[in-house]
Each structure stands twice: as structure tokens, then as C-alpha cells.
Amino acid sequence: MTPRPSPTTTRCGGPSGRSNIRVGVITFPGTLDDRDTQRAVRIAGLEAVPLWHRDKDLKQVDAVVLPGGFSYGDYLRAGAISRFSPVMETVIEQAKGGMPVLGICNGFQVLTETHLLPGAMLRNNHLHFICRDQKLRVENANTAWTADYEAGQEISVPLKNIDGRYVADERTLDELEAEGRVAFRYLDGNPNGSLRDIAGITNAAGNVVGLMPHPEHAVEPLVGTGRTDGLGFFTSLLKKLVNA
Amino acid sequence: MTLDTVKHANETPDVDQPWAELGLKQDEYERIRAILGRRPTGAELAMYSVMWSEHCSYKSSKVHLRQFGEKAPKNDALLVGIGENAGVVDVGQGYAVTFKVESHNHPSYIEPYQGAATGVGGIVRDILAMGARPVAVMDPLRFGAADHPDTKRVLPGVVAGIGGYGNCLGLPNIGGEVVFDSCYQGNPLVNALCVGVMKHEDIHLAKASGAGNKVILYGARTGGDGIGGVSVLASETFDDSKPTKRPAVQVGDPFQEKLLIECTLEIFREDLVDGIQDLGGAGLSCATSELASAGSGGMRVELDRVHLRDATLSPEEILMSESQERMCAIVEPGKVDRFLEICEKWDVIATVIGEVTDGERLEIFWHGEQIVDVPPRTVAHEGPVYERPYARPDWQDALQADDANKLARPETPEELRAQVLKVISSPNQASKSWITGQYDRFVQGNTVLAQPEDSGMVRVDEDTNLGVAVATDGNGRYAKLDPYAGAQLALAESYRNVAATGARPLAISNCLNFGSPEDPAVMWQFAEATRGLADGCLALGTPVTGGNVSLYNQTGETAIHPTPVVAVLGVIDDVNRRTPMAFSDEGHLLYLLGDTKEELGGSAWSQVIHDHLGGLPPAVDLDREKLLGEILISASRDGMVDAAHDLSDGGLIQALVESCLRGGKGARIVVPDGVDPFVLLFSESAGRAIVAVPRSEELRFTDMCGARGLPATRIGVVDGEEIDVQGQFSLPLAELRAAHEATIPALLA
Numbered sequence: 001m002t003p004r005p006s007p008t009t010t011r012c013g014g015p016s017g018r019s020n021i022r023v024g025v026i027t028f029p030g031t032l033d034d035r036d037t038q039r040a041v042r043i044a045g046l047e048a049v050p051l052w053h054r055d056k057d058l059k060q061v062d063a064v065v066l067p068g069g070f071s072y073g074d075y076l077r078a079g080a081i082s083r084f085s086p087v088m089e090t091v092i093e094q095a096k097g098g099m100p101v102l103g104i105c106n107g108f109q110v111l112t113e114t115h116l117l118p119g120a121m122l123r124n125n126h127l128h129f130i131c132r133d134q135k136l137r138v139e140n141a142n143t144a145w146t147a148d149y150e151a152g153q154e155i156s157v158p159l160k161n162i163d164g165r166y167v168a169d170e171r172t173l174d175e176l177e178a179e180g181r182v183a184f185r186y187l188d189g190n191p192n193g194s195l196r197d198i199a200g201i202t203n204a205a206g207n208v209v210g211l212m213p214h215p216e217h218a219v220e221p222l223v224g225t226g227r228t229d230g231l232g233f234f235t236s237l238l239k240k241l242v243n244a
Numbered sequence: 245m246t247l248d249t250v251k252h253a254n255e256t257p258d259v260d261q262p263w264a265e266l267g268l269k270q271d272e273y274e275r276i277r278a279i280l281g282r283r284p285t286g287a288e289l290a291m292y293s294v295m296w297s298e299h300c301s302y303k304s305s306k307v308h309l310r311q312f313g314e315k316a317p318k319n320d321a322l323l324v325g326i327g328e329n330a331g332v333v334d335v336g337q338g339y340a341v342t343f344k345v346e347s348h349n350h351p352s353y354i355e356p357y358q359g360a361a362t363g364v365g366g367i368v369r370d371i372l373a374m375g376a377r378p379v380a381v382m383d384p385l386r387f388g389a390a391d392h393p394d395t396k397r398v399l400p401g402v403v404a405g406i407g408g409y410g411n412c413l414g415l416p417n418i419g420g421e422v423v424f425d426s427c428y429q430g431n432p433l434v435n436a437l438c439v440g441v442m443k444h445e446d447i448h449l450a451k452a453s454g455a456g457n458k459v460i461l462y463g464a465r466t467g468g469d470g471i472g473g474v475s476v477l478a479s480e481t482f483d484d485s486k487p488t489k490r491p492a493v494q495v496g497d498p499f500q501e502k503l504l505i506e507c508t509l510e511i512f513r514e515d516l517v518d519g520i521q522d523l524g525g526a527g528l529s530c531a532t533s534e535l536a537s538a539g540s541g542g543m544r545v546e547l548d549r550v551h552l553r554d555a556t557l558s559p560e561e562i563l564m565s566e567s568q569e570r571m572c573a574i575v576e577p578g579k580v581d582r583f584l585e586i587c588e589k590w591d592v593i594a595t596v597i598g599e600v601t602d603g604e605r606l607e608i609f610w611h612g613e614q615i616v617d618v619p620p621r622t623v624a625h626e627g628p629v630y631e632r633p634y635a636r637p638d639w640q641d642a643l644q645a646d647d648a649n650k651l652a653r654p655e656t657p658e659e660l661r662a663q664v665l666k667v668i669s670s671p672n673q674a675s676k677s678w679i680t681g682q683y684d685r686f687v688q689g690n691t692v693l694a695q696p697e698d699s700g701m702v703r704v705d706e707d708t709n710l711g712v713a714v715a716t717d718g719n720g721r722y723a724k725l726d727p728y729a730g731a732q733l734a735l736a737e738s739y740r741n742v743a744a745t746g747a748r749p750l751a752i753s754n755c756l757n758f759g760s761p762e763d764p765a766v767m768w769q770f771a772e773a774t775r776g777l778a779d780g781c782l783a784l785g786t787p788v789t790g791g792n793v794s795l796y797n798q799t800g801e802t803a804i805h806p807t808p809v810v811a812v813l814g815v816i817d818d819v820n821r822r823t824p825m826a827f828s829d830e831g832h833l834l835y836l837l838g839d840t841k842e843e844l845g846g847s848a849w850s851q852v853i854h855d856h857l858g859g860l861p862p863a864v865d866l867d868r869e870k871l872l873g874e875i876l877i878s879a880s881r882d883g884m885v886d887a888a889h890d891l892s893d894g895g896l897i898q899a900l901v902e903s904c905l906r907g908g909k910g911a912r913i914v915v916p917d918g919v920d921p922f923v924l925l926f927s928e929s930a931g932r933a934i935v936a937v938p939r940s941e942e943l944r945f946t947d948m949c950g951a952r953g954l955p956a957t958r959i960g961v962v963d964g965e966e967i968d969v970q971g972q973f974s975l976p977l978a979e980l981r982a983a984h985e986a987t988i989p990a991l992l993a
Binding site: 029030032033035036039040069070072073074075126128129130131132158160162214216217219220222223224225 | 404407408411412413414497498499500502503590591681682683684685686687688689690691692703706709819820993
């Protein structure tokens with residue numbers, strides 16, 4: 001893909017100016033952070049394309065974000081029902097073909113339900129919803145969504161969930177560690193009892209990434225925690241998709 | 245059982261009816277018979293009983309609430325006033341903001357999780373019904389003593405319910421209050437506020453007009469929950485001798501409400517509704533009668549078309565059910581198909597249950613037989629009005645004579661230091677982050693300020709950075725000492741909190757929590773508080789846009805402290821100009837604005853150190869509050885201050901501790917000559933704030949204060965890692981943080 005500067009610059013023109021990269025943002029019933037994610041995508045200089053859970057058509061997007069929220073009310077189990085939405089059929093198929101997919105919070109839970117990513121999220125060990133600014137270490141800076149960070153870089157982004165405790169069997173955890181697939185780890189205190197302080201992981205190819213904290217809430221100095229540490233998730237796409 | 249039709253009621257005038265069990269008084273029942281010229285049917289009796297309840301009809305409070313209209317300051321910003329689902333205020337740039345605070349006190353005591361959850365759900369639907377997208381919520385909460393075992397049952401449930409429901413709706417929770425006092429034991433106050441934003445042209449009203457227009461009920465199915473919530477639960481005093489009222493509490497489904505919000509906003513975008521009303525207290529009885537009463541013409545409803553969770557529900561139960569997540573819309577026939585299509589898109593059940601008629605009656609049918617035939621105004625808007633007797637209680641003089649200024653004070657710097665630590669770590673003064681950390685404050689990506697800041701602030705427009713700020717405040721201790729002043733102090737504090745963040749106060753909403761109106765002493769408190777609030781709003785130029793009255797907050801003979809809670813809404817042209825509370829830069833000068841007098845009545849110090857409540861609350865000077873507000877807003881707009889924090893309960897030391905901990909910086913305080921350090925630190929004089937001024941702005945700032953006549957006293961500087969009150973004591977930030985933050989988790993986690 002060749003980068004092509006947009007003829008019009010908008011207020012949301014990001015660090016690299018506008019690109020023609022189209023990022024789909026899925027809305028399931030009960031999704032909450034879809035509009036926030038679209039805004040983050042625009043601020044990064046990319047085009048946000050709303051996608052609807054009942055549509056199999058991904059509208060020729062270059063990447064997809066599954067945003068946070070409580071899709072289907074988290075009934076049965078977080079992400080368990082959304083995983084069967086028509087849109088997910090296409091997402092699973094294209095993810096296997098290499099399309100970048102990012103699952104944030106509830107989106108991460110959906111990705112584990114699809115088995116695009118291993119493991120599962122259980123209720124936080126303290127049993128409460130927790131909302132706080134969370135420090136993370138970027139462990140893998142080679143994925144489609146982390147290429148704009150340095151390996152080992154420390155960032156702070158908001159965390160907000162009640163079912164955020166990452167678990168997997170020992171063999172899977174060892175595998176993830178060995179293959180460098182632990183993408184983010186919690187620093188300064190594990191907020192929910194996640195095994196091995198895991199905050200997010202990637203698939204082996206590096207195109208599918210899921211994490212519990214919310215980078216889309218850390219893209220503007222004016223709102224949220226006042227940090228922009230999360231912007232790199234979206235600008236990473238520029239690096240990966242444009243240079244690929 | 246035979247169906248009690250209108251025909252049957254005509255034929256059987258002498259049937260015994262359960263009016264007393266439904267919460268009606270004898271004379272009210274007689275009045276219903278007089279209005280109808282016959283006995284009511286069972287369905288009609290059900291409707292009148294819920295709509296004439298204290299909660300829905302405001303029958304005891306109405307005569308006092310009229311002052312909010314009569315004394316309303318002239319204010320061009322008010323677009324929709326009292327009487328609709330919520331008031332609407334013009335905030336400029338074509339935007340309108342609607343906000344309201346409501347109570348869900350009784351249900352939250354009986355069933356804390358669902359009571360608090362559905363309190364959030366109800367106020368959110370009120371805001372939605374005005375045509376607005378809900379953008380933030382807040383929860384002013386009051387519980388019994390922090391160490392009482394029942395507080396450990398009620399509080400975690402309430403907090404989980406607010407979080408469980410609000411977080412799932414995607415609404416940032418940006419502020420509120422948590423107060424403990426044994427007077428709320430058995431009668432916790434769970435108030436909920438919601439703010440919504442729309443364009444002027446999107447304002448919708450609750451009225452049914454246009455004969456032939458369809459009445460559509462949409463949202464959740466109707467179940468057997470919450471029957472009599474407003475009448476037998478919210479409008480009576482708790483009494484241990486009666487069976488539990490848990491079935492009168494509604495059960496919420498936030499996922500359904502989220503779908504309802506998005507579905508309704510899409511319906512608004514396509515301009516498909518003529519009138520709209522949410523279903524809350526009194527359910528379908530309220531929605532149908534209010535819509536019909538406010539519009540032109542009558543309404544005909546086929547009640548058997550309502551989708552039910554439980555097919556065995558009787559028509560009376562369907563009319564009284566307070567099942568959540570339901571709305572009622574009036575739609576032109578040509579727009580019905582598109583309306584239903586959008587509902588289907590969002591998996592929301594929608595049913596045409598009736599239509600607007602050119603008659604004057606509300607008529608309801610059950611499988612073809614008429615069970616209701618009433619003039620809707622008599623149900624919705626012409627309920628009983630009581631002039632309840634009121635009298636200043638005989639204990640008021642003794643309470644006021646018990647002067648807190650005469651309590652024993654610390655005699656040494658060591659004692660003063662120890663009392664500071666004790667006060668700032670007491671449950672009311674301690675950090676509430678264990679509670680607010682369970683609420684999502686980031687969602688929607690527009691949160692500029694959230695708790696523990698003086699007011700919550702959200703961005704309204706991403707391009708212009710227009711924003712709104714809201715604060716809620718109330719102090720039952722002050723109001724107990726003097727209800728008139730107490731209500732004004734709540735207003736003044738909320739006003740000050742909004743101004744401290746740089747926003748210009750525009751209008752207020754209120755939630756008036758009191759004991760039983762049948763007690764003349766309580767009624768006197770209510771009369772005084774409403775008079776104080778109406779006078780205060782006139783003085784400050786902030787009209788009342790709406791609100792809620794919660795009475796019967798008492799167990800047996802013991803009423804809660806009178807607790808008027810005031811929410812002030814402000815506007816800020818550019819949220820970049822907001823003033824936070826944190827002291828973040830060393831070297832900034834600390835100025836105390838306003839006058840500090842010896843005022844300890846009702847103070848946090850008197851409560852924590854002496855377990856005392858007596859004397860008079862701090863004096864009110866609303867002209868001073870207005871001036872202080874203007875100074876804080878100007879300073880914010882012109883970049884003269886780096887931080888500001890209002891002074892209220894806990895006094896100066898409380899504000900210093902909070903601002904220092906928030907910014908991670910200490911402060912060196914110099915007690916001015918001739919000032920008693922104890923009074924400086926603990927007095928709760930109103931009309932004060934502390935600001936951090938960069939040295940480069942000092943002259944400009946002090947000139948402004950001098951020119952406008954606001955006392956500004958330089959009392960120190962942001963510096964180091966401790967609060968050092970020179971010549972008295974110093975307290976390292978680490979020690980302060982440990983004391984301030986450990987209390988609530990230790991009691992409740």
C-alpha cells in the first residue's frame with residue numbers, strides 16, 4: 001500500500017497527517033467505547049469506518065478494532081455471544097489471512113472466545129469493578145499495533161473492567177512467554193490477579209492483539225488522564241501497513 | 245375473578261375497595277368517586293393510587309415548591325423549566341443541556357444493588373426523554389455511621405449497583421458525594437444525577453397531541469416488579485412491624501437500557517416522534533396519563549397488547565408495574581413503520597398500544613372491554629394538594645444555643661497536629677477513591693475533570709472545546725441547625741465548586757430529602773429549606789430547572805437530618821481553561837480568598853473531635869459568593885491561577901491536604917499575625933477558596949481582587965513534601981496520604 005496524503009487536512013489530522021488507511025470499528029449491542037475508538041483512529045490520522053455486528057461486510061477496511069463495553073450485557077460470559085455475530089465470521093477469516101485486529105477490553109474477551117487469542121478473562125480477584133490509570137510495559141514492539149513503541153517502553157493508559165483477570169494453563173503461558181507473545185505487562189501492582197501480570201497478548205503472526213486497558217482513552221492531553229500514551233497503538237498501523 | 249369493567253363499576257357501587265392498602269386516604273378515595281361520578285374500577289383505583297402518591301403528586305411539597313417558580317431569577321438561558329422530565333438550559337453555540345437529580349432512597353435500603361442501579365436507570369431515561377444524549381452521571385450518597393454493620397450491607401451494594409448499571413451504559417461518573425451520619429441509619433439517601441446534551445432543535449416534550457397519532461410502548465417487557473414502588477414504598481415511613489417490601493423494588497437490566505438509549509437517539513435523529521415519556525415511577529399509569537394530560541385530546545389504549553414477562557399479570561398490575569427500561573412515544577401513523585424498523589435494528593421490542601383521540605378522556609381497554617375511563621388531568625396534574633401544618637420544633641432553640649465555638653480546643657501544636665490527622669482520616673473527610681474507583685469516569689472520551697475535583701466537567705464540542713461542569717453538595721448537619729441557611733449553604737457550596745473549576749454557574753436542580761411530612765417539625769424544616777433555596781437562587785441568578793422531593797425518610801419517630809442536595813450546572817467556553825485542584829508546581833503562591841471567622845457550628849471538627857452538633861452553621865453571604873465566583877472564573881479565563889479548591893467541610897486544612905495529595909506537592913503555610921491557627925485551619929466560614937498563583941501572575945491577581953473588593957490573604961507557598969504550618973507542626977505527605985486513603989477500604993473492603 002502506498003501512502004497518499006489526503007487533499008484536505010482536518011482538525012483531527014494526526015502526527016503523520018491523514019492516510020488512506022481505513023480502520024473498522026465494530027459496534028455490538030452493548031458496545032460502549034466505539035465512538036471513542038473512532039475518535040482515536042481519526043486523531044491518529046486514519047479513517048474510522050463504523051461496522052455493525054449484523055453485517056458480514058467489512059467495507060474493505062485495512063484493520064479492525066473490537067472496542068470495549070458490555071456486548072450483549074456480558075450475559076452468559078463476557079464476549080461469548082458476540083463471538084457468534086455475523087461480522088465476526090469475516091473478522092476471523094481475515095485475521096487468519098493477516099489483517100490487523102485489535103481487541104480492547106471487551107474486544108479482547110471476544111477475541112479469546114473466538115480462539116484467535118488463547119486464554120480467558122475471569123472476574124477480578126477483588127471482585128470489584130476497577131477504574132484507574134494503569135502503568136504497562138510494552139513487551140513486544142513488533143506487532144501491528146505496537147510498532148510505534150520501543151520494546152520495554154513504559155506507558156500509562158486507563159484500565160476499567162470487572163472481568164479483567166487473564167488466565168490460561170501453564171503450558172499456554174510458557175508458550176506465550178517463549179514466543180514473545182506477551183505484548184503488555186502490568187507494572188506497579190497487578191490490578192486484578194492476572195497470571196504473570198499479563199495485560200495483553202498477541203497471536204504468533206503479530207496481527208491480532210488483545211489487551212484489557214484502554215489505549216483509546218489516552219490520545220488527547222485535554223481529557224481522561226491527560227496522557228497520550230495510547231496513540232501509538234493507532235499510529236503503529238501506519239508504520240506496519242504503509243511499510244509492509 | 246370477573247374483570248372489573250367500567251360497566252361493572254357502574255352496576256356495583258357498593259363493592260369494598262382496597263384503597264387503604266394501596267396507600268390512599270379516605271378523603272382521597274371519596275374524591276376519586278366524586279370525579280368519576282361512580283366508584284373507580286380496580287384499574288382506575290390502581291392508577292389514582294400511584295399517581296396521587298406523595299412521590300408522584302408532590303401533594304405535601306407542592307405549596308412550597310411554587311416559590312421556585314415565583315421567585316425565579318430572570319434568566320434567558322432557561323429553555324425548559326420545572327414540570328417536564330427535566331429542565332433544559334442554553335449553554336451557547338446552539339447546544340442545550342438538560343440535567344436533573346432524583347432520589348432512589350427507599351428501594352436502596354431494601355435492596356441496595358437493584359435500588360441504586362434502577363435509580364441510575366430512571367434518571368438517565370428522564371434525560372433521554374428530553375431528546376438529549378446522556379453524557380455523565382453523578383451520585384450524592386448518604387449512609388449511616390461508617391462503622392455500623394448495616395452500612396457494610398448497604399454501601400457496597402449501592403456502589404456496586406451504581407457501577408454495575410452506569411458502567412454498562414457507557415456513562416462517565418464524574419462526581420458526587422459520600423457522607424456518613426448515624427441519622428441516615430435505616431434511611432440511606434441514594435440520589436442520582438444525569439446530564440444530557442442536545443441541540444436546541446432536538447428538545448422533546450412529554451405530550452400526546454394529534455388525533456390518530458399512535459402510542460408506542462417500547463423497551464423491556466412489562467413484569468411484576470416494582471408494583472406500588474412509588475405508593476406503598478416511597479411514600480411511607482419504614483416500620484419494622486410490617487412485612488418486607490422487597491417486591492416493590494424494581495430489577496434493572498442495563499444492557500436493555502443501553503439499547504434503548506441508542507435506539508431512541510436514532511429515532512430522534514430521524515425526527516420520528518411527536519411526544520415522548522419514559523416509564524419510571526408509576527409505570528404506564530404515569531406515562532399514559534401524563535402524555536394525555538399534557539397534550540390536546542384524549543387517548544385510547546389496548547392494554548392487552550403490552551408485551552409481558554409474566555402472562556398472568558392482571559390489568560391493574562400492568563398499569564402499576566415499574567419494570568425498568570421502557571419508553572412511550574407518540575408517533576404519526578406515517579412514521580410508525582420506520583420507528584418499528586429502528587427498534588428491530590436494536591433488538592428492542594416495540595408495540596403500538598393505542599392512539600391519540602379527539603376526545604377528552606383516557607380510555608383503557610382489556611380484550612375489548614373498557615376498564616378505565618377518566619379525565620387524564622385528574623390523574624396526572626390535579627391530584628390532591630395539602631397545606632400540611634408546620635411548626636418550628638421546640639428543640640431548635642436549645643440546639644442553636646449549644647454553641648460549638650465553646651468546645652474545648654487543642655492547646656498545643658502537638659494536639660493541633662493530632663486533631664488534623666484525626667479529622668482528615670475520619671470517614672467523612674477521608675478519600676473516597678475506593679468507592680469512585682468502581683465507576684468508569686473515562687468512557688465517551690470527553691471527561692475533563694472528575695472526582696475528587698470540585699466539579700465534574702465534560703467537553704460538549706470537540707471543535708470549539710465548549711464544556712459543562714456540574715457539582716452536587718448538601719450538608720445535613722448545617723440544615724439541621726438552620727434549614728433556611730443550610731439550604732443556602734448547599735447552594736453556595738455547589739455554586740462555588742463549579743466556579744472554582746472555571747465554569748460559570750447557570751442553573752440548578754435539587755433533591756430535597758426529608759422525614760415525614762405528617763410531622764409538623766419536619767414540615768417546618770422543609771418549608772424553611774425551600775424558602776432558603778428559592779431566595780438563594782434569586783440572589784445568585786440561578787433558576788431551579790427541576791428536581792425531586794423525597795419525604796418519609798424516617799424510621800418510626802426519628803427523621804433524618806433535613807438534607808437538601810443542590811446540583812449546580814455551569815458552562816465553560818473553553819475547557820482548556822479549566823482550573824484543577826492539584827498543587828502541581830513548587831513556588832506557586834497560596835492565597836486564601838474570603839474572610840475566615842470563628843465558625844465551628846456543624847463543622848467536621850466538632851463532629852470528629854467532640855461528636856457534637858449544635859450552634860449555628862456558618863453565616864451566608866450570597867453577594868460574597870457571587871463575587872468569589874466571578875474572581876475564580878476570571879482567574880481561570882485569564883490564566884491567573886494554576887489551581888483552585890473550594891473551602892467547605894473540614895475547612896482550610898482539608899482543602900490543603902486534598903490539593904497537596906492530588907498534586908504530590910507540599911505546602912508551607914504562614915499563619916498571619918493575630919490569627920488563631922486552630923480557627924484558620926478548622927473554621928468552615930463560607931465564601932472561601934484557596935488558589936495557587938504563579939509568581940508571574942501575583943500582581944495581576946491581587947490587583948483584581950483588590951479592585952473588586954475580595955479579601956485575598958497570602959498564606960504560603962507550594963513547596964516540599966510536607967504540609968508545614970510554620971510555628972505549629974509539619975505533616976509529611978506520605979503520612980497524610982496513608983491517613984487519608986486507608987480509612988474507607990479498612991471499613992468497607
